[in-house]
Amino acid sequence: MKARRLTELALLTAISLIIFIVELQIPNPFPIPGIKLGLANIITVYAVYRYRPYEVAMIVIVRLILGAVFSGNITALLYSAAGSALCLIGMLLLKRIIDEKYLWTASVIGAVLHNTGQTAAALIVMRTPQLLLYYPFLIVSGCLAGAFTGLCAQIIVKRFKKPS
Amino acid sequence: MKHRIIIAIIAAIFIIGVIGSVLVLTAPPSTVIRIVSHGEVVRTIDLNAAEDTCFDIVSGEHHNTVEIIDHHIRVADADCPDRTCVNMGWLSSAAMPIVCLPHEMVIEYAADSGDVDAVTR
Numbered sequence: 001m002k003a004r005r006l007t008e009l010a011l012l013t014a015i016s017l018i019i020f021i022v023e024l025q026i027p028n029p030f031p032i033p034g035i036k037l038g039l040a041n042i043i044t045v046y047a048v049y050r051y052r053p054y055e056v057a058m059i060v061i062v063r064l065i066l067g068a069v070f071s072g073n074i075t076a077l078l079y080s081a082a083g084s085a086l087c088l089i090g091m092l093l094l095k096r097i098i099d100e101k102y103l104w105t106a107s108v109i110g111a112v113l114h115n116t117g118q119t120a121a122a123l124i125v126m127r128t129p130q131l132l133l134y135y136p137f138l139i140v141s142g143c144l145a146g147a148f149t150g151l152c153a154q155i156i157v158k159r160f161k162k163p164s
Numbered sequence: 165m166k167h168r169i170i171i172a173i174i175a176a177i178f179i180i181g182v183i184g185s186v187l188v189l190t191a192p193p194s195t196v197i198r199i200v201s202h203g204e205v206v207r208t209i210d211l212n213a214a215e216d217t218c219f220d221i222v223s224g225e226h227h228n229t230v231e232i233i234d235h236h237i238r239v240a241d242a243d244c245p246d247r248t249c250v251n252m253g254w255l256s257s258a259a260m261p262i263v264c265l266p267h268e269m270v271i272e273y274a275a276d277s278g279d280v281d282a283v284t285r
Contacts, residue, residue, distance in 0.1 A: 102170065133188050136187070137185050138181075143177065
């Protein structure tokens with residue numbers, strides 16, 4: 001891997017980590033676990049459309065681990081990792097179908113997949129079927145948050161040329 | 165064209181989510197109650213499915229006569245000295261179980277059904 005490429009990936013990881021930590025400081029108006037804006041995913045969506053799949057995976061994995069360390073919430077790592085894995089696989093596949101002009105739709109589906117992965121992980125860990133009652137709320141919030149982050153990423157993708 | 169399909173799929177997911185949320189929010193509260201006598205659950209009843217009935221919960225030589233009418237439950241009669249359980253009337257709130265202290269009997273809503281926040285709180 002070229003040094004330039006490595007630097008770009010490190011920069012993106014750092015930016016998404018900073019966004020992640022800043023977002024932690026914003027109080028969450030919803031009492032349901034799992035609902036959040038997920039601003040750091042702007043970088044993920046951008047990377048999905050501008051970098052190779054394994055490079056995106058590297059960014060996301062480092063972001064997840066460092067984010068869990070910095071936020072001090074290690075147990076949440078399991079849920080967010082499950083969600084991110086599903087989301088990433090889904091978006092990398094969708095990227096082949098969906099043009100950049102409709103990038104936000106990929107982001108919405110990715111967000112819903114993320115919530116699905118989270119819920120599945122929580123169900124497996126806690127073995128409490130009542131958790132499924134949260135799922136509809138997570139879908140709605142995922143659609144809205146995914147559309148927002150997707151639109152942000154779309155603006156960024158439009159402004160930045162493909163890295164050579 | 166394919167993007168229209170994708171947007172339609174997203175709209176469908178979103179609508180399903182909204183409908184699901186509304187369903188969860190408007191779901192009736194739990195109707196499952198349980199009767200605990202001397203620390204042991206002796207009966208679990210779904211009030212919604214229960215027929216009108218009347219039965220005794222026996223505690224040694226004493227009894228509480230429990231009555232279910234029209235999906236509501238109360239203690240109709242008891243031979244305990246204070247008869248507080250009878251005076252409490254119909255069970256209406258999870259926060260106010262019907263208790264008969266002399267006979268160590270409690271009629272309460274079963275907490276583990278539909279109580280969304282029990283785990284995640």
